Amino acid sequence: xxxxxxxxxxxxxxxxxxxxxxxxxxxxxxxxxxxxxxxxxxxxxxxxxxxxxxxxxxxxxxxxxxxxxxxxxxxxxxxxxxxxxxxxxxxxxxxxxxxxxxxxxxxxxxxxxxxxxxxxxxxxxxxxxxxxxxxxxxxxxxxxxxxxxxxxxxxxxxxxxxxxxxxxxxxxxxxxxxxxxxxxxxxxxxxxxxxxxxxxxxxxxxxxxxxxxxxxxxxxxxxxxxxxxxxxxxxxxxxxxxxxxxxxxxxxxxxxxxxxxxxxxxxxxxxxxxxxxxxxxxxxxxxxxxxxxxxxxxxxxxxxxxxxxxxxxxxxxxxxxxxxxxxxxxxxxxxxxxxxxxxxxxxxxxxxxxxxxxxxxxxxxxxxxxxxxxxx
Amino acid sequence: xxxxxxxxxxxxxxxxxxxxxxxxxxxxxxxxxxxxxxxxxxxxxxxxxxxxxxxxxxxxxxxxxxxxxxxxxxxxxxxxxxxxxxxxxxxxxxxxxxxxxxxxxxxxxxxxxxxxxxxxxxxxxxxxxxxxxxxxxxxxxxxxxxxxxxxxxxxxxxxxxxxxxxxxxxxxxxxxxxxxxxxxxxxxxxxxxxxxxxxxxxxxxxxxxxxxxxxxxxxxxxxxxxxxxxxxxxxxxxxxxxxxxxxxxxxxxxxxxxxxxxxxxxxxxxxxxxxxxxxxxxxxxxxxxxxxxxxxxxxxxxxxxxxxxxxxxxxxxxxxxxxxxxxxxxxxxxxxxxxxxxxxxxxxxxxxxxxxxxxxxxxxxxxxxxxxxxxx
Numbered sequence: 001x002x003x004x005x006x007x008x009x010x011x012x013x014x015x016x017x018x019x020x021x022x023x024x025x026x027x028x029x030x031x032x033x034x035x036x037x038x039x040x041x042x043x044x045x046x047x048x049x050x051x052x053x054x055x056x057x058x059x060x061x062x063x064x065x066x067x068x069x070x071x072x073x074x075x076x077x078x079x080x081x082x083x084x085x086x087x088x089x090x091x092x093x094x095x096x097x098x099x100x101x102x103x104x105x106x107x108x109x110x111x112x113x114x115x116x117x118x119x120x121x122x123x124x125x126x127x128x129x130x131x132x133x134x135x136x137x138x139x140x141x142x143x144x145x146x147x148x149x150x151x152x153x154x155x156x157x158x159x160x161x162x163x164x165x166x167x168x169x170x171x172x173x174x175x176x177x178x179x180x181x182x183x184x185x186x187x188x189x190x191x192x193x194x195x196x197x198x199x200x201x202x203x204x205x206x207x208x209x210x211x212x213x214x215x216x217x218x219x220x221x222x223x224x225x226x227x228x229x230x231x232x233x234x235x236x237x238x239x240x241x242x243x244x245x246x247x248x249x250x251x252x253x254x255x256x257x258x259x260x261x262x263x264x265x266x267x268x269x270x271x272x273x274x275x276x277x278x279x280x281x282x283x284x285x286x287x288x289x290x291x292x293x294x295x296x297x298x299x300x301x302x303x304x305x306x307x308x309x310x311x312x313x314x315x316x317x318x319x320x321x322x323x324x325x326x327x328x329x330x331x332x333x334x335x336x337x338x339x340x341x342x343x344x345x346x347x348x349x350x351x352x353x354x355x356x357x358x359x360x361x362x363x364x365x366x367x368x369x370x371x372x373x374x375x376x
Numbered sequence: 377x378x379x380x381x382x383x384x385x386x387x388x389x390x391x392x393x394x395x396x397x398x399x400x401x402x403x404x405x406x407x408x409x410x411x412x413x414x415x416x417x418x419x420x421x422x423x424x425x426x427x428x429x430x431x432x433x434x435x436x437x438x439x440x441x442x443x444x445x446x447x448x449x450x451x452x453x454x455x456x457x458x459x460x461x462x463x464x465x466x467x468x469x470x471x472x473x474x475x476x477x478x479x480x481x482x483x484x485x486x487x488x489x490x491x492x493x494x495x496x497x498x499x500x501x502x503x504x505x506x507x508x509x510x511x512x513x514x515x516x517x518x519x520x521x522x523x524x525x526x527x528x529x530x531x532x533x534x535x536x537x538x539x540x541x542x543x544x545x546x547x548x549x550x551x552x553x554x555x556x557x558x559x560x561x562x563x564x565x566x567x568x569x570x571x572x573x574x575x576x577x578x579x580x581x582x583x584x585x586x587x588x589x590x591x592x593x594x595x596x597x598x599x600x601x602x603x604x605x606x607x608x609x610x611x612x613x614x615x616x617x618x619x620x621x622x623x624x625x626x627x628x629x630x631x632x633x634x635x636x637x638x639x640x641x642x643x644x645x646x647x648x649x650x651x652x653x654x655x656x657x658x659x660x661x662x663x664x665x666x667x668x669x670x671x672x673x674x675x676x677x678x679x680x681x682x683x684x685x686x687x688x689x690x691x692x693x694x695x696x697x698x699x700x701x702x703x704x705x706x707x708x709x710x711x712x713x714x715x716x717x718x719x720x721x722x723x724x725x726x727x728x729x730x731x732x733x734x735x736x737x738x739x740x741x742x743x744x745x746x747x748x749x750x751x752x
Contacts, residue, residue, distance in 0.1 A: 083686040310459040318443040
């Protein structure tokens with residue numbers, strides 16, 4: 001495991017850093033657009049690059065079922081397949097097995113499940129997940145874990161976390177070291193600080209290139225999530241990247257960066273882009289709203305994206321009303337640009353040692369300026 | 377009316393020329409991508425430009441209903457609305473009224489119809505169509521006509537053509553001359569050479585910036601269509617552009633260029649792009665076909681488009697199988713690039729005075745190399 005993370009500045013618990021991989025360097029904190037099936041939905045790879053993204057995420061569950069890991073490997077690996085020579089992180093498949101697959105059956109060694117696509121039966125074990133991610137040519141692989149359901153009793157959460165710890169060790173054994181490639185562990189333990197600490201201890205004993213915090217953003221609420229971060233992050237090594245999985249809204253991200261998280265992924269900006277929800281400096285609004293029909297202003301006057309530089313809100317409104325594909329294309333582009341610029345701003349604020357002021361100003365703008373804005 | 381057309385080379389009946397408008401110059405023969413609702417489906421305006429398109433088409437029927445001509449005008453006109461500073465041609469709305477609207481009722485002065493979107497009642501007359509196209513800021517407007525149904529008796533076709541001729545005169549009266557803007561007449565008359573000649577005569581007597589040939593590609597077949605072109609085009613002035621509406625396949629276009637047509641529009645490349653049908657130098661094939669799943673070759677090795685330069689057939693196959701928006705995006709990009717390169721090749725062959733050899737070679741490639749290719 002040879003992925004390097006180097007902090008370049010700290011501001012309280014927050015840090016700005018550089019993640020160096022076989023496929024380039026990534027400035028952190030960073031947001032990873034989700035490219036579930038080897039495509040960031042509604043975006044060309046060139047467009048994703050233009051937003052400023054340096055790393056994208058692929059989903060092992062989806063890719064192992066279609067087109068299949070061997071096929072991706074034969075077609076040159078995920079980087080070449082999807083035209084993304086940059087860093088790619090893949091998840092382990094475990095989360096989607098629990099949320100998408102049919103008739104899943106867990107045991108101590110892994111999980112049997114039926115594909116949601118065609119009902120075919122598959123098995124995922126720590127070693128198998130690592131093998132698939134290797135075939136996909138993921139720069140960063142994730143250990144197979146169980147995302148502890150929420151709510152769970154402390155005993156349920158403990159058993160789940162302990163199994164994830166055993167699977168983490170097996171994942172580590174199965175991972176083939178290659179220069180610039182790496183494997184991240186995933187801290188579990190639900191909302192219980194003691195379990196999170198035990199998980200962090202078990203994982204750091206094994207030793208990984210980075211540490212994810214999993215099992216959050218599953219209904220526990222922002223306060224509980226931040227509580228877990230406060231209890232967990234101080235236990236993680238400072239010379240490894242920290243990744244908060246599946247998070248989140250801009251407000252979630254700002255709070256997590258303030259608590260020391262370096263990496264994020266979430267479907268929010270892309271999914272919102274397909275449902276007319278725009279993320280802007282002034283909050284979130286829905287472009288289908290009739291008040292935008294005659295609006296000649298750009299979506300976000302401060303934004304550098306294609307949608308904001310070339311089109312009016314009235315045009316974007318029209319595209320969504322008419323059901324035109326260009327609506328999701330342009331708004332996904334905008335939302336991802338907004339997220340990337342948010343991360344760049346947070347990084348700059350950390351380096352300038354003014355993160356808290358910057359975060360307060362962001363929150364004031366989100367809440368204050370957009371009368372009908374709904375912050376989600 | 378001040379749109380200038382200048383032939384720069386002729387090869388038999390075919391010609392290469394330059395169309396000079398308020399929004400740029402267009403090298404002919406040219407293919408106009410269809411941007412029905414102020415967007416070429418699945419394409420950003422930048423992507424449309426990258427294919428080489430110099431002129432796009434908008435549909436008056438769709439735009440008058442949604443978002444509405446006044447709204448487009450208030451938002452800066454169609455060029456600004458859709459980020460297309462280049463030349464835009466709009467149709468008159470007549471064709472879509474007949475094919476899409478509900479409960480239409482023709483009379484001598486125009487047509488009443490109900491919107492297919494919300495059932496609201498609208499009226500289109502020659503003057504009203506021209507007014508709408510003016511509000512849209514169309515560089516080239518089309519006269520309101522009746523696309524004569526097929527099949528029709530000669531008497532039906534004559535009555536329809538005569539009404540279209542009267543409407544053409546009214547359209548001309550309603551059109552407001554502006555430098556670099558123009559109005560095209562539309563020759564009708566079904567498959568009857570005498571009626572086509574009468575229509576061409578009536579229109580040239582009025583005088584237009586260009587002459588379209590309408591009422592074709594409605595089921596009459598390629599031979600009948602070419603017969604109409606052979607009978608009509610010699611009757612049109614050589615110093616005006618000629619536009620064959622709604623045509624067609626690459627093979628249709630080559631034959632029509634050989635007969636002297638300068639301008640084309642058709643939904644084929646864009647619609648095919650959304651349904652996995654690829655137009656290539658080796659014919660047409662469907663990317664959903666399982667034989668492409670493991671194909672590492674580019675879609676068309678000679679093509680300069682994004683899809684062919686960055687991705688494999690296996691990737692494009694995967695995108696369509698997975699229902700990903702990027703499939704239609706990339707394949708529309710490819711198909712439009714193929715059409716634009718086809719037009720550039722035809723123009724170059726005319727200038728080099730080797731059009732017939734070039735056309736024969738194109739046809740041989742389409743038919744010969746792709747065993748399961750279906751040429752449509």
